[in-house]
Amino acid sequence: MSTPIFWILLPLLVAGSGLLLLRYRWLLKWGGSALSLVLALNAAFLPINESFRFLFWDLQISDELLVFGRRFILSESDRPIVIILFALHFFWLLIYNPKDVPSHFVPISLAGIVLILTAYAVDPIFYGALFFAFLALINIVLLSPPGSEPSPGVMRMLIYQILGMLFILFAAWLASWIEYNRGDQLMLSRSLLILALGFSFLLSIFPFFSWIPMVGEKNHPFLTGYLFNSYFLGVFLFGSRFIIEGGWLTSGMNLQTPLQLAGVLMLGLGGLLAVFSTHLGRFTSALVITGIGRSLLAFSLFAAGFPIYFGMVIVQAVALGVWSLALSGLQSGLPDFELESAAGAARQHPIISSGLLIGYFTLAGLPLLAGFPVYMALGTGLQDYFSWINTGLVLGSLGLVVGGIRIFRTMLQDPVNNQALTIGDRFDRGLIIALNILLALLGFLPQLLFRVTRAITDLMIGL
Amino acid sequence: MTVSALFQSLLAGMLFICAGVVLNTSSRRWMIGLLALQYVGVFGLVGVSWPLEIAVVKLVAGWMAAAVLFLTYQNVPAIEDRQRLATGSAGNLFIGFAALLIGLVMYSLIPEALRWFLGATPQQVLGGLWLLGLGLLQLSFTREDIRIVVGLLTVIAGFEILYATLEASVLMTGLLAILNIGLAFLGAYLQLASHLEERL
Numbered sequence: 280m281s282t283p284i285f286w287i288l289l290p291l292l293v294a295g296s297g298l299l300l301l302r303y304r305w306l307l308k309w310g311g312s313a314l315s316l317v318l319a320l321n322a323a324f325l326p327i328n329e330s331f332r333f334l335f336w337d338l339q340i341s342d343e344l345l346v347f348g349r350r351f352i353l354s355e356s357d358r359p360i361v362i363i364l365f366a367l368h369f370f371w372l373l374i375y376n377p378k379d380v381p382s383h384f385v386p387i388s389l390a391g392i393v394l395i396l397t398a399y400a401v402d403p404i405f406y407g408a409l410f411f412a413f414l415a416l417i418n419i420v421l422l423s424p425p426g427s428e429p430s431p432g433v434m435r436m437l438i439y440q441i442l443g444m445l446f447i448l449f450a451a452w453l454a455s456w457i458e459y460n461r462g463d464q465l466m467l468s469r470s471l472l473i474l475a476l477g478f479s480f481l482l483s484i485f486p487f488f489s490w491i492p493m494v495g496e497k498n499h500p501f502l503t504g505y506l507f508n509s510y511f512l513g514v515f516l517f518g519s520r521f522i523i524e525g526g527w528l529t530s531g532m533n534l535q536t537p538l539q540l541a542g543v544l545m546l547g548l549g550g551l552l553a554v555f556s557t558h559l560g561r562f563t564s565a566l567v568i569t570g571i572g573r574s575l576l577a578f579s580l581f582a583a584g585f586p587i588y589f590g591m592v593i594v595q596a597v598a599l600g601v602w603s604l605a606l607s608g609l610q611s612g613l614p615d616f617e618l619e620s621a622a623g624a625a626r627q628h629p630i631i632s633s634g635l636l637i638g639y640f641t642l643a644g645l646p647l648l649a650g651f652p653v654y655m656a657l658g659t660g661l662q663d664y665f666s667w668i669n670t671g672l673v674l675g676s677l678g679l680v681v682g683g684i685r686i687f688r689t690m691l692q693d694p695v696n697n698q699a700l701t702i703g704d705r706f707d708r709g710l711i712i713a714l715n716i717l718l719a720l721l722g723f724l725p726q727l728l729f730r731v732t733r734a735i736t737d738l739m740i741g742l
Numbered sequence: 743m744t745v746s747a748l749f750q751s752l753l754a755g756m757l758f759i760c761a762g763v764v765l766n767t768s769s770r771r772w773m774i775g776l777l778a779l780q781y782v783g784v785f786g787l788v789g790v791s792w793p794l795e796i797a798v799v800k801l802v803a804g805w806m807a808a809a810v811l812f813l814t815y816q817n818v819p820a821i822e823d824r825q826r827l828a829t830g831s832a833g834n835l836f837i838g839f840a841a842l843l844i845g846l847v848m849y850s851l852i853p854e855a856l857r858w859f860l861g862a863t864p865q866q867v868l869g870g871l872w873l874l875g876l877g878l879l880q881l882s883f884t885r886e887d888i889r890i891v892v893g894l895l896t897v898i899a900g901f902e903i904l905y906a907t908l909e910a911s912v913l914m915t916g917l918l919a920i921l922n923i924g925l926a927f928l929g930a931y932l933q934l935a936s937h938l939e940e941r942l
């Protein structure tokens with residue numbers, strides 16, 4: 280018995296079986312939530328490489344699984360990653376409403392989480408790129424539920440992910456070349472360029488970000504929110520391990536400046552998108568694009584940026600979750616997601632609209648909400664670097680705030696349709712209120728958040 | 743020129759013709775048939791670097807992918823080729839000319855590419871680069887899902903030829919084979935998805 284069997288093979292089998300139960304939507308929701316919770320708790324408490332007694336048996340769980348000569352390793356230091364991934368899945372399943380979202384969400388999202396974990400666990404790490412290609416395949420199915428045509432954005436996403444995989448595989452081979460030819464600067468710079476291209480495809484860095492607004496506009500808001508949240512988290516985790524294990528940090532190349540440049544570029548693009556968007560789905564994309572930019576900036580700080588990054592992961596999951604839940608609920612009350620169609624929504628559907636606004640402004644970095652202290656910490660961490668980096672961080676957030684004010688103003692206008700219509704379940708409305716309170720509390724008590732993220736970082740780097 | 747080199751040159755030429763016609767044809771039957779033929783060339787060129795019993799995995803996976811796409815095509819109501827960028831004789835001429843240009847550019851890249859792929863023969867590099875280039879051209883000319891899937895399969899096939907000259911790992915071979923078949927199943931699903939009943 281080994282941890283990859285527990286956290287990879289077993290959930291993958293359950294996900295496959297779940298596809299046979301698509302008719303039983305509530306069973307899938309609660310069964311999936313329970314499984315994710317159990318796996319997250321199991322990841323927190325399961326003794327690894329130590330003997331322990333379970334009922335009548337003496338067990339020892341090893342941390343690796345050998346498949347065709349390659350190892351899949353989930354060791355003590357990977358615990359936080361396993362917990363984060365399954366906890367994230369649990370959270371999204373908890374807030375998922377089977378009446379609004381296609382039921383294939385549960386098994387496919389579980390398979391997606393498992394693939395991210397597999398990509399993270401495989402040794403040598405560059406094989407992980409292939410698992411991201413598999414993830415792209417199932418994400419396409421996730422975003423194209425039965426009965427709907429695949430949108431152009433989804434197909435573009437598929438193309439970019441596959442091309443990204445090919446570049447990463449090739450760059451990884453070049454990295455092994457560098458091992459034998461240390462000092463070959465030309466080869467090193469070429470391989471780094473190819474690697475950067477590969478990760479630009481995977482992380483949708485300019486100019487490969489066009490699929491994000493396309494998917495945000497045309498696809499289901501809840502599925503889109505989940506996909507953006509889980510997929511980019513997965514790529515960042517994979518990227519961090521790839522860079523550390525591949526020896527790219529010790530290769531003598533300056534990774535910090537390109538990361539910061541890309542981060543500022545993404546922040547600027549996200550901010551601009553928020554300022555000019557006229558579609559609520561595109562605002563999701565603006566939030567996600569700036570999120571990528573901030574994450575790149577946090578990664579550019581290396582070890583010092585890890586607690587900030589994990590803080591952003593937690594805040595982003597909750598805020599994007601409440602935004603997607605609210606947008607998904609609002610779907611039944613609006614003819615479409617054009618901004619002007621949402622006129623008066625705050626008067627007609629105050630609770631759902633509050634989720635939309637608080638989720639949005641949290642990710643924009645408005646003071647007193649959960650995002651602000653994390654972005655503040657990021658800005659403080661970046662103060663020793665060039666001033667254009669922090670200027671970009673502020674301008675990107677400012678663009679989001681301007682976009683948020685546009686949404687707020689539109690929602691407060693006189694309603695287009697005065698017909699009173701109650702939308703959303705009581706459970707959903709309760710969830711939105713609870714998540715709003717959580718986001719506000721985290722804004723007032725950021726030390727709680729940072730205590731958790733520091734613990735995660737310490738475990739990861741073995742302190 | 744040895745018999746082996748001549749054989750490899752023929753295979754590379756066949757790959758260019760197959761990928762070029764796949765790009766140009768409006769008949770799905772021809773497109774999928776030529777895709778299947780393309781994998782014979784891939785198998786031949788990969789077989790130069792790998793033992794045949796491992797190289798045959800590429801052929802089997804490719805043919806399975808083509809079979810999945812063909813069976814779906816037979817069971818889906820006819821869809822017009824309306825999403826393609828250019829149709830008609832002028833469009834075909836343009837695409838053919840673009841394919842020719844890609845072919846020439848890739849041919850001119852061989853000396854440089856041979857410095858990167860040290861264990862490869864010029865024909866392997868040429869075959870791989872042609873498939874990569876024509877696959878990318880296919881991806882840039884269409885918004886139709888089945889053609890995107892065929893384009894991606896072509897790009898991956900080109901990459902597989904080149905990568906085979908660098909690494910021969912069983913797990914990698916297996917994963918790439920699964921990816922090929924997975925892409926074909928995805929193509930099949932996307933063809934059928936709009937005809938399936940929504941389960942909301």
